Amino acid sequence: SYELTQPLSVSVALGQTARITCGGNNIESKNVHWYQQKPGQAPVLVIYRDTNRPSGIPERFSGSNSGNTATLTISRAQAGDEAAYYCQVWAFSTVVFGGGTMLTVL
């Protein structure tokens, strides 16, 4: 099976840049997607296929994927970005989610 590893939590000062990592074996060979989930709400796709933003997602959200690590970057972090973030890939005919990272904006 394929596993994705995320840090449990990341903190960022208001207005600064947050980086959330997602580790997986040779993850650069896979399409990585990122979801934001606020308390009591369904997840929302914020980055798809490594680097693409769906319509309506601010340009402050960006993604990269290289080697064994994919990264979600949130620039100029706002209070409203405080949420859980999950990475996801399709591997061995299954959807695989990372364990999720809680982003705190200080």
Next chain:
Amino acid sequence: QVTLRESGPALVKPTQTLTLTCTFSGFSLSTSGMCVGWIRQPPGKALEWLARIDWDDDKYYSTSLKTRLTISKDTSKDQVVLTMTNMDPVDTATYYCARILGSELDYWGQGTLVTVSS
């Protein structure tokens, strides 16, 4: 406008079979490349993928749960149904359905909380 909505019982007893329905609009599961999946999330825990069904009726299941899951579609009703047998209290979770385009889940339903308790 793509929307999905989950429906089913809020409470099931241990050993019972859970049946959930995902009713969607704004796309057709007859269209090449369209897929619908089910995902659950126990309270305070991470997302867990359950199953996926494709426009061509290909089906994929979570390795750990595949013996308990069955996914099916009714294209004429724009619905996808998930059944999970032998429910246990550890299956208490919010269950989501989502559209899958490519390999990303681009639209999600609001979720339905299912509690397993006697």
